[in-house]
Amino acid sequence: MEDCREVVIGYTTHRFPADIKYFLVTFVDLLGVLRSKLVPTSAIKQMLEKGAGFAGYAVHFDMTTADADLMAFPDMSTLIQLPWKKEVAWVASDLYINGKLFKQAPRQVLKDQVAKVAKAPKACDGGYYMKTGVECEFFLLSRNSSSGSKPEAADAFEIAPKPCYRQGALMRSFDVISKLLEYMESLGWEPYQADHEDGQSQFEINWKYDDCLRTADKHVFFKFMVKSVAEQHGFQATFMPKPFRHQTGNGCHTHISVWDHNNSTHDETCSTNLFHDPEKELGMSKLSYHFLGGLLGNAKVLCGIYNPTVNSFKRIDGQTTLSGSSWAPNIISYAGNNRTHLVRIPDEGRFELRVPDGAVNPYLLQAAILASGLDGIENQLDPGPRRDWDGFEPHPDKESLDRLPTNFLDALRELSSSNFAKQSFGEEFVKSYVKVQMQQWKSYAAHISQWELENTLDC
Ligand code: ADP
Ligand code: MG
Ligand code: MG
Numbered sequence: 001m002e003d004c005r006e007v008v009i010g011y012t013t014h015r016f017p018a019d020i021k022y023f024l025v026t027f028v029d030l031l032g033v034l035r036s037k038l039v040p041t042s043a044i045k046q047m048l049e050k051g052a053g054f055a056g057y058a059v060h061f062d063m064t065t066a067d068a069d070l071m072a073f074p075d076m077s078t079l080i081q082l083p084w085k086k087e088v089a090w091v092a093s094d095l096y097i098n099g100k101l102f103k104q105a106p107r108q109v110l111k112d113q114v115a116k117v118a119k120a121p122k123a124c125d126g127g128y129y130m131k132t133g134v135e136c137e138f139f140l141l142s143r144n145s146s147s148g149s150k151p152e153a154a155d156a157f158e159i160a161p162k163p164c165y166r167q168g169a170l171m172r173s174f175d176v177i178s179k180l181l182e183y184m185e186s187l188g189w190e191p192y193q194a195d196h197e198d199g200q201s202q203f204e205i206n207w208k209y210d211d212c213l214r215t216a217d218k219h220v221f222f223k224f225m226v227k228s229v230a231e232q233h234g235f236q237a238t239f240m241p242k243p244f245r246h247q248t249g250n251g252c253h254t255h256i257s258v259w260d261h262n263n264s265t266h267d268e269t270c271s272t273n274l275f276h277d278p279e280k281e282l283g284m285s286k287l288s289y290h291f292l293g294g295l296l297g298n299a300k301v302l303c304g305i306y307n308p309t310v311n312s313f314k315r316i317d318g319q320t321t322l323s324g325s326s327w328a329p330n331i332i333s334y335a336g337n338n339r340t341h342l343v344r345i346p347d348e349g350r351f352e353l354r355v356p357d358g359a360v361n362p363y364l365l366q367a368a369i370l371a372s373g374l375d376g377i378e379n380q381l382d383p384g385p386r387r388d389w390d391g392f393e394p395h396p397d398k399e400s401l402d403r404l405p406t407n408f409l410d411a412l413r414e415l416s417s418s419n420f421a422k423q424s425f426g427e428e429f430v431k432s433y434v435k436v437q438m439q440q441w442k443s444y445a446a447h448i449s450q451w452e453l454e455n456t457l458d459c
């Protein structure tokens with residue numbers, strides 16, 4: 001690294017660019033909210049040795065005001081120098097409490113799954129690791145629509161009934177989108193396309209898949225970057241699952257493959273995609289179909305993780321939009337290159353899980369996929385037949401298929417009573433997650449909405 005400074009902690013030397021003056025020492029809580037402290041470079045050694053202290057009760061964790069501080073230890077391998085503010089570096093941290101790993105920390109939950117899968121009963125030496133790519137859709141809103149008020153699309157001009165891929169709409173937001181592409185390129189993320197999506201002022205930017213922990217860290221940073229750049233241009237970006245009743249919601253489709261663990265560098269030239277088998281149906285291996293069995297078999301109980309807000313269920317419950325489709329299936333089935341089922345196989349050697357939405361916690365998303373896939377592999381689960389019909393239209397087989405829960409309360413009940421979830425993530429974690437999320441449900445249930453007044457006042 002050119003012109004760098006270093007901090008030595010024990011036997012480890014951490015190097016970082018010399019123009020960094022501050023570190024954002026960050027973590028994500030149970031609801032996926034990014035929390036941080038700004039630390040001057042002169043104090044980073046201290047943070048690496050002792051951690052940055054946070055009061056856990058003040059954020060979304062199942063903690064009390066009397067609990068000891070959470071200590072965030074920066075993981076310097078995640079360091080990203082902000083492309084728009086070079087004097088600041090962002091780092092993801094690992095959380096400890098009373099000298100022990102904090103089990104509720106979403107990043108830790110994912111790391112535990114990664115470690116489990118690396119040791120799984122295997123088809124090759126060294127176990128597996130998962131690579132994923134996320135499609136984080138977002139809307140650009142006018143800044144007038146501040147949090148809580150009625151959102152307004154940034155581009156009032158764009159009112160086409162089928163706005164997807166419209167060049168005019170894309171180019172009217174060129175300044176924001178091209179800046180994001182430029183930054184991602186400078187970070188080495190290998191972005192390859194950006195487009196206007198199916199909702200008014202809705203966008204998606206795709207970059208190359210990576211090891212699931214790295215994808216999760218990038219996912220957290222991507223949301224921060226999109227919101228920051230949008231603000232610099234006078235807009236607000238939202239990843240809210242369904243901000244507009246008549247528009248397609250914000251999904252977070254996740255593409256998945258599993259690789260052998262023969263080399264720790266995860267270099268594609270020496271490791272193999274174990275999902276790929278050109279001899280098998282749609283180019284997907286036997287192992288991948290077991291993984292798929294787990295993904296589908298556990299989708300219902302993990303829905304409260306993939307879709308972690310009250311609002312999420314307005315997206316996946318398939319309400320028709322102005323464009324004609326919600327693009328968000330709620331029957332539990334899979335297909336080939338067909339976007340109307342929960343899992344799509346767009347290409348040989350990977351699946352696309354279409355259920356997660358923009359509110360998903362980036363770490364818990366990957367942890368949920370990994371845990372279900374491992375369950376499928378270990379128990380040799382069968383995903384059943386592929387469905388080649390249109391999942392949004394009536395079909396004789398449709399009634400026999402299982403469905404996702406239709407509201408957040410049902411999803412949380414599924415999760416809290418699932419032995420699979422308790423075994424995979426630990427009973428304590430599931431209890432804490434559900435407890436924190438139930439506060440959201442209770443607050444929503446207590447709210448008297450405009451709809452209720454319109455429909456019930458004159459009863
Ligand atoms: P879609 O057709 O669903 O819109 P996109 O091109 O928007 O697909 O996104 C595809 C995502 O899948 C990208 O993040 C890409 O890097 C990722 N991807 C491609 N191949 C693999 C693979 N083998 N494993 C995991 N992810 C992959
Ligand atoms: Mg204080
Ligand atoms: Mg896409």
Ligand code: MG
Binds near residue numbers: 135137197204
């Ligand atoms: Mg999309």
Ligand code: MG
Binds near residue numbers: 135253352
């Ligand atoms: Mg997709």
